[in-house]
Amino acid sequence: MESILEQIERGKLWSIPGGVHPTPNKASSTQQPIKRLPLPESLTIPIKQHIGDNGKLLVKVGDFVLKGQALTEAAGHWSVPVHAPTSGTIAEIAMKPSTHPSALPEPSIVLTPDGEDTWCELAPWPDFYAKSDQEIIDRIQNAGISGMGGAGFPAYIKAQPKNEIEFLIINGVECEPYISADDMLMREHANELIKGIEVLRKLYQPTKILIGIEDDKPEAIEALTKACENDHYTQVCAVPTKYPSGGEKQLIQILTSKHVPQGGIPADIGMVVHNVGTIFAIYQAIFHGKPLIERVVTVTGDTITTPCNVWGLLGTPIKFLLEQNGFQPQQWQRVIMGGPMMGFTLPSVRLPIIKTSNCVLAPSAKEMPMPGEEKACIRCSACADACPASLLPQQLQWFAKSKEHDKLEEHNLFDCIECGACAYVCPSEIPLVQYYRVAKAEIRQEREDKVKAERAKERFEARNERLKREQEERQNRHKRAAKRTTDEAKSKVEEATKRVASNDKSAAVAAALARAKAKRNESGEPDNSEMAKLRAERKAQARAYKEEKPIASSRGDKKDAVAAAIARAKAKKAEQAETANDVTTDPRKAAVAAAIARAKAKKTGNDAESQNADTQAVDPAAPSKDDPRKAAVAAAIARAKAKKAAKEAEPQNDDTQAIDPAAPSEDDPRKAAVAAAIARAKAKKVAKEAESQSDDTQAVEPAAPSEDDPRKAAVAAAIARAKAKKAAKEAESQNDDTQAVEPAAPSEDDPRKAAVAAAIARAKAKKAAKEAESQTLNTQEDESSVHKINGDIEGQTEPKDAINNDSPAPLEAEARKKAAIAAAIAKAKAKKAKQDKGSE
The missing domain is CATH 1.20.58 (Methane Monooxygenase Hydroxylase; Chain G, domain 1)
Known part of the structure; x- marks a missing residue:
């Protein structure tokens, strides 16, 4: 049985499922060779023209640059630089609309050409075999080469595969209608392409090199066959014309019968695929030292007077390309970037040419009519029959409309190459590819959000772990400090206990304090047991001392x-x-x-x-x-x-x-009111004097009894207190009488003020009486305390009945006499105050 390699060498090809046969429409753009255009007025160069990260800017506004000079440098993952397409001045670095259906702004460099088209210093490698593989890979990266077939994948990534490569496949099929850029490049630069293939042969060391070209390009097949006629490792394969046989996975299946695994890449099965445009860019970078600054672009369509292929500088406005080829726009004119199957309508013709721009199509309305209104699916299964990936387009469309992303992934949405064959054959004119593109974008966004959420979760958990460790460290520090404090407290307690054992009172107190502090440190609550013990000891000592001391x-x-x-x-x-x-x-x-x-x-x-x-x-x-x-x-x-x-x-x-205050005059009723207030104050003072005299009588009487019998003195003091209390009450009653008379004292000019003054006087007199009574009670309490002290000193206690039997008559008479005198004085003072008010 023949091996796959033997079958390939014998010229065997395999078929792919599905596919369509649209009208090629390539002849009009292949009638003349690739031409060069004059320099445009300005070039807008997007910083990112590939899959991967943006490069790092190396220039600023106002800088003068030469042709081929690097404007950015590779920075980040899958990053390649961009270069100046011609010499000139950097006019602006700003956000400009991107060459994309959304036209979202992206960082771009605006270059104004000087017209000289002066190259920077170049470093060609005519003998690249003397260079190492890594040097060649670095040169490919620094030249800014990325996939020019439409994907924009950086070429230096493909140049260093992880697995051993068996087949190196050069894609020259170019199955998209209207596009002839690769066809013309193979016709005119076949030898250069073979030299570029030799560079990749050094890197990959493949078993076989296969160049796939559709059989509707006989000139290209002949040119390449002639260029590699002496190379037994390279084989040109004529592929049947069928769309989309130019797809990477489809071409591998046609040439080798192998299938790229789902979610994998060709390197997983030992194969690498490069576009002929990428091979030509590698040739220029190695043999001439030129970076990627231009590419072949097909300009065609019924509204173009002279359809052809041109060398378009990267950053050239699409409007400039159309004008240079006799563009005659019509009403509702559309301009498409790419072919009619996989291309997209440009939102503006002022967008620039980039590394993946292989065609600018300007069809007429008759040539490519506008799609009609979407209709309901009739379940004809034409889309499933045309799908080259053997998918179910109708089912995918339903899931995409209902946003059932899980089911979309279950039905292998990402195996779709967006070739547009399903939409091309749909009788209901359903834009199936657009549904798939939107669904893919949503799923990618969900995946990115999920990854971000997972990373955020990891950061959150790491933060919690860190905080937990820090908290444990703080707690351990506190525990260690508490342990040290406890140990110190215990040592102090031990020292204090030793001092107590040596009968040192101060040491005993210190020991008790130390133990209390230690227990407080341990439990947080004070313990007074030790102090209670010390107080009990001191009380016992005091009792012993009192018992020993004679009375x-x-x-x-x-x-x-x-x-x-x-x-x-x-x-x-x-x-x-x-x-x-x-x-x-x-x-x-x-x-x-x-x-x-x-x-x-x-x-x-x-x-x-x-x-x-x-x-x-x-x-x-x-x-x-x-x-x-x-x-x-x-x-x-x-x-x-x-x-x-x-x-x-x-x-x-x-x-x-x-x-x-001075006495008021008779002419002023307000002064009369003041005089009434003064009179009330005098009455109050008289009452206080009577009470103080009663207090004096009470204070003198306890000392009156003879020294021979202290009990009689106590009896006399009790009698004196009773008399004084009676005199105070009599004085209070006299004050009330005086207050009753006083309301008539105020002058006749203002009876209401006099009434108010009298009421105030009564309140003051009543308050004075209460104060006198309280003072009498205080005096009695003082006397009782004196008697108690005297009794303690004598150390004798006898029943009250025995004391009351002996009441000296002289002391009682004297007390009554003094109380009567005090009452008389109080009455006189009150009467005099009343008379003074009447005279005023």
Whole structure:
């Protein structure tokens, strides 16, 4: 059985499924050789004219460049540079419409030719065999060569396949109607093409080189057969004319009977396919050092006067090409980039020629009528019969319209080569290829979004992991610090415990504090158990000390306390007497008297304290040596009483200052109201004086009993307090009477103001009575505390019934007398105030 190679050498060809036979319409553009055109006024060179990333700009606006000079350099994945098609100045670098059905703007360089067409320095390699494969590949990349058959795949990527190459296939089929650029290139430059093939032979080391040409191009077949007649590795194969036999996968199947796997590339089965235009560009780059700056373009159609093939500089406006070939536009004129099967209508004729532009078709309306309105599918299956990829175009169209992308992929949408054979045979004029293109774009976008989402997810997860690690590190640092703190606290506790063991009180306290801090660090809550233990120890020591100390039974302590109380009572009585005498005559003198009384009270308190200290120092029976704490208690009581007397004198001074304003004249009713207020203040002061006198009586009486019987003194004090309380109540009732009379005092000019003043006076008098009562109660509490202290000092406690049986009559009579005097004084003051208001 013959091998595939033997069958190929014998000239056997295989067939492909589907396909159509449209009218070629190639003869009109092959009647004259490829011609050159003059330079256009400007060239617009897109930075990206291939599949892959944009190059990096090397020029700026205003730079002068030479022909063939690199304008960009390769940067990124699958990137090749672009070069200056002629010498001139960079006029602009901006976003310009792209040569695409959408005409979306893309970065472009606008070059203004200088007309000289001066080349830059070139570096040809006539003996390329002396160069390494990598050097050749770099030269192909730096020359900016990409696939010129329509895909725009960078040639240097194909020049370094991963697998061993068995067949190198040169695609010269050019099955698209109207296009004859490759045909004319093979006719005129067959020898150059063979030299370019030799460069690829050095790189691939293939077993066989196959040149596929359709059998409707006899001149091209003859020229190439003659050029390689002495080359046994190269074979020219005449392929039957059928569209789309020029497709990469279809041509491999026709020449070798092999199928490219779904989703794979020809290199996966040991094959590489290059277009004849790409081979010619490689020849120029290696043997002449020229970059890719021009290509052969077919300009044809019924509206073109002289259809032909031209060398079009990259960046030449399409309008310029049409005008140079006698373009005569018609109404609703269309211009198509590419052939009628796979080309697209240009949105503008000002778009430039790029590396993949092989034809500019300007048909008339009769030659290529506009497609009719899309109709419903009649399920004729003509599209499925014409599909060269054995797909189901009708089913794919339904899925594309309903955007069922998963089912589109299940039905192998991406195996479609967009040849347009299905749309060509559709009787309903359904633009099937357009549906497929839109669906492919949507699926690609979904894939890109999915990839971006996966990358974002990976970044998010990586970030979370990083944050988690950082948090764990922080927690570990805190744990280590807490452990160090705990260890230090434990060491301090141990040291403090040692100090406690040595009977050092300060060390015991420090140890307790240290243990409390340690427990707080561990649990966050204070632990006072240690301090409680220390307090219990101190209390036990105090009790032991108290039990060991003998009880002092000397009467010197009682004498000292009695002497201090007598001194305080005399001081307070002297102050109240002076104040009472002075206030009746002049309120200003009363203020002075109050200040003097406060000073005397303070002095009396100091004298009492000094006397107490002297008594303790002189009296041999004093408890200074035996019990100094009792003497300190007595001195503290004396100081407290002296301060209280001084504070009681201050309100009197304030009242005196309130009374001080000058008396109002009889002519002004407002002054009469002021006078009424002053009168009410005087009444209030009289009530306070009566209460203070009652307090003095209560303070003096506890000291009256004889020194021989302290219990009688307590009885007398109780009686005095009762009398004082009764006198205070009588004074309060008199004040109420005075307040009842006072409302008539205001002048006759304004009775309403007088009524208001009287109401205010009553409220003030009632408040003064309440304050007097509270002061009486405070005095009683102070006296009870004094008696309690005296009882503690004596260390004796007896029933109250035994005390009440002995009540001295002289002290009781004296108390009643003083209470009557205080009440009389209060009544006189109130009466005088009332008279003053009436006279005013």
